[in-house]
């Protein structure tokens with residue numbers, strides 16, 4: 206019999222009652238170390254006092270009014286994100302997939318408004334993940350997400366990861382832009398090198414294409430920079446964000462330059478819930494913390510210590526760990542073929558630690574950005590225990 210919840214998730218038999226910082230507690234008080242952060246969402250951990258007070262204060266005043274009127278909290282969020290990025294304007298959404306939808310529509314509409322409506326296709330990269338709407342699964346191009354859902358939405362041409370020549374060859378008279386995650390999350394913590402981002406920027410400039418970044422997972426401080434594109438010294442035309450910007454409240458945004466957004470006139474796009482006062486009060490509170498002096502520097506410091514610890518973990522388990530990859534606090538432990546990432550994740554759960562799986566047999570670590578040395582030490586200890594347990598189970602299995 207089907208459960209009251211549509212069974213689309215392979216859930217662990219585990220539930221939590223409350224959280225604080227990087228720790229989660231079950232109803233019986235068992236403490237877990239949270240290196241999943243709700244898949245990079247709880248950027249400031251659980252029950253961050255500043256977020257709790259921003260949410261509570263706004264909840265007592267006004268939740269929702271619709272975009273038929275001005276929303277001061279949304280205006281403030283827009284001004285701050287414009288100030289902190291390449292962007293001139295922003296559309297607020299409730300999720301990452303909706304931010305991607307907005308980006309795709311905007312790119313098509315840009316060319317259409319310049320009398321080049323035939324330019325609607327986007328070049329994407331293998332291993333990509335852009336969400337679960339029909340357009341987003343077509344953009345991601347992964348069979349496991351497309352299967353059985355009818356003809357994929359038109360307009361996406363996928364090339365090999367990191368292959369600038371293939372991207373160049375894929376450009377036709379119908380190409381509108383290039384869509385890429387600066388760090389692939391789902392795809393296995395693959396970092397797009399800065400020189401590749403620069404090459405893509407040049408390619409876009411050369412051909413009049415829009416460069417669209419999906420920073421839904423890697424943005425908002427996750428890499429130790431406000432956004433992952435920034436240290437590469439380039440800027441996109443359009444960028445989708447979500448996850449961390451809400452710190453756990455469902456909110457996303459599509460940021461764009463004035464030029465890229467020029468086709469999106471009144472009535473061309475909308476969202477009933479998008480950017481309501483409650484969501485924007487929380488997103489502004491996240492920015493208060495992430496933009497504060499020294500915050501990102503601290504993220505880079507602790508990320509470096511975690512990464513050094515993971516290098517030690519790899520040295521201790523060379524038969525199980527092939528590689529440590531990723532950027533900042535978006536790190537992946539690439540397991541060798543004989544070690545299944547889901548076995549490691551299960552062994553971690555037994556040791557009261559949460560992490561996330563990713564493609565290419567990677568164990569993904571996405572801790573809250575506020576972790577300290579104790580959290581890192583505990584994580585390394587539990588990872589060591591999990592890899593030891595999985596290795597000895599493997600030996601028993603082989604015997």
Ligand SMILES: *Cc1c(COP(=O)(O)O)cnc(C)c1O
Pocket residue numbers: 299300301302303305334335336337386390391419420421422423447448
């Ligand atoms: C999570 C994610 C999405 C989709 O976001 P949803 O909020 O689940 O719709 C899109 N792109 C990337 C890179 C993501 O990590």
